[in-house]
Ligand SMILES: CC(=O)SCCNC(=O)CCNC(=O)[C@H](O)C(C)(C)COP(=O)(O)OP(=O)(O)OC[C@H]1O[C@@H](n2cnc3c(N)ncnc32)[C@H](O)[C@@H]1OP(=O)(O)O
Ligand SMILES: O=CC(=O)O
């Protein structure tokens with residue numbers, strides 16, 4: 001089926017909502033097939049049952065932040081030592097997803113979904129999170145697209161190239177990543193309050209797709225999910241209860257739904273066993289979400305000027321704290337019988353420069369070889385052009401074995417300590433680092449405000465997680481007036497210096513994108529928001545949360561901004 005959403009006509013129709021549910025997003029008859037009364041009732045049930053737990057978990061995050069801001073550092077919890085020392089394992093891996101050596105990721109856009117499912121990767125992670133700007137249109141179209149993908153009818157006609165896209169016979173297995181616990185969905189009010197974004201993403205997708213998915217993709221299991229940005233096992237416990245609730249509603253066996261949790265916050269690295277334990281009947285492993293992890297390192301240590309990061313480009317997987325995190329994740333997952341997934345290299349193919357392209361591909365190759373040799377069971381690719389390299393690295397090492405869960409135990413990683421996991425990354429800070437953060441942060445935000453959540457910038461993939469690093473690093477350098485020690489000039493970062501950098505980088509952006517695009521785009525608005533966040537007295541928790549209201553469009557009353 002080709003997707004044709006209708007043109008906006010005010011006040012023509014409203015969604016058939018159950019009591020206490022108000023849909024304030026644009027009406028579209030295609031969206032109405034997703035926002036059915038029954039599906040909305042299911043989302044409302046989830047919201048009513050779990051909102052108190054979510055609120056409490058978010059309060060606990062704040063409390064932890066207060067402790068870190070008063071000088072504490074994250075560490076292993078003595079009260080859950082019995083879980084870390086225990087001999088338990090997670091439920092066995094569903095055969096349909098035993099082999100996940102290469103997973104492609106991408107936003108829930110129609111053409112990309114088809115391309116990703118046809119890409120030759122074992123898994124496609126369809127993203128409502130880092131790679132998606134969560135506007136009403138993007139979210140709802142995403143649900144329509146996923147429903148068509150799961151029932152196999154999805155097509156896309158690229159009119160400019162007169163090319164029709166449809167699914168191959170063999171496709172990747174679908175995982176869906178809902179938003180993090182912290183993001184609201186302002187277009188759906190439940191009992192007068194914005195719904196929890198991830199419960200909307202999960203609830204709508206699960207409701208419409210569980211039956212078909214289990215028949216056609218999961219061989220009796222599923223649907224499958226990725227769970228982002230958790231900081232504590234209590235958050236995993238909520239997901240586990242949500243899954244049980246959904247299984248009950250659907251009348252399917254407990255343990256049908258499976259999820260891989262991204263370990264992408266610093267506090268969560270000390271909770272990996274506990275997170276798997278909470279989800280032990282629903283787990284298919286953990287993943288090294290390296291970009292958010294770096295962001296989280298800065299955020300966690302926002303009040304620790306002795307733990308400043310060097311230039312963003314220097315904080316790679318070779319840094320001791322990053323290697324320790326990946327090694328401990330592998331050991332933990334394999335001890336518990338589940339996948340230890342690697343992460344995303346930021347390089348993407350460079351079409352117009354063969355030499356630069358070869359260098360970029362070589363960096364990806366090295367990153368994937370490091371992962372598979374360390375014991376990871378699979379990895380992420382940002383672009384279909386990277387799949388052959390990732391496949392080659394993993395298959396070259398694993399051969400026909402679907403994974404390394406049983407073969408690589410990494411007992412040596414048992415000696416990894418809190419100090420290893422927190423070790424300050426080494427490297428210098430430069431003016432070019434400040435400039436790059438600024439240039440990338442502004443352009444990413446401009447894209448996000450106009451509907452694109454993942455973009456190519458300077459031959460790298462940029463999404464919400466990588467943009468966060470740029471933002472918080474700038475904030476930290478300004479806040480502590482750091483010396484740009486890599487330049488050898490003794491220059492310190494001040495608000496005035498940053499102001500000049502912003503001006504000059506805006507000029508550069510205008511030159512690079514062209515006057516016309518610059519004028520039509522939201523660069524000036526993005527610049528204002530990014531500058532405000534980088535110079536704020538208190539660090540905002542999330543870039544996308546702070547600017548979310550700018551993409552909220554309420555209908556049918558008027559197209560208001562909250
Ligand atoms: C930190 C994290 O959370 S990582 C996970 C979240 N991030 C992501 O998922 C990023 C996914 N990747 C992307 O969005 C894109 O690859 C970008 C933005 C980085 C680059 O996009 P572009 O420059 O437009 O890619 P490019 O023009 O080379 O695309 C070529 C083709 O590949 C397709 N393609 C590119 N990336 C993907 C993808 N991830 N999935 C499916 N298809 C893709 C394009 O649709 C295009 O198809 P076509 O030839 O049929 O028209
Ligand atoms: O979600 C992945 C990450 O690296 O962040």
Ligand SMILES: [Mg+2]
Pocket residue numbers: 130228262264289291292465
């Ligand atoms: Mg992430």
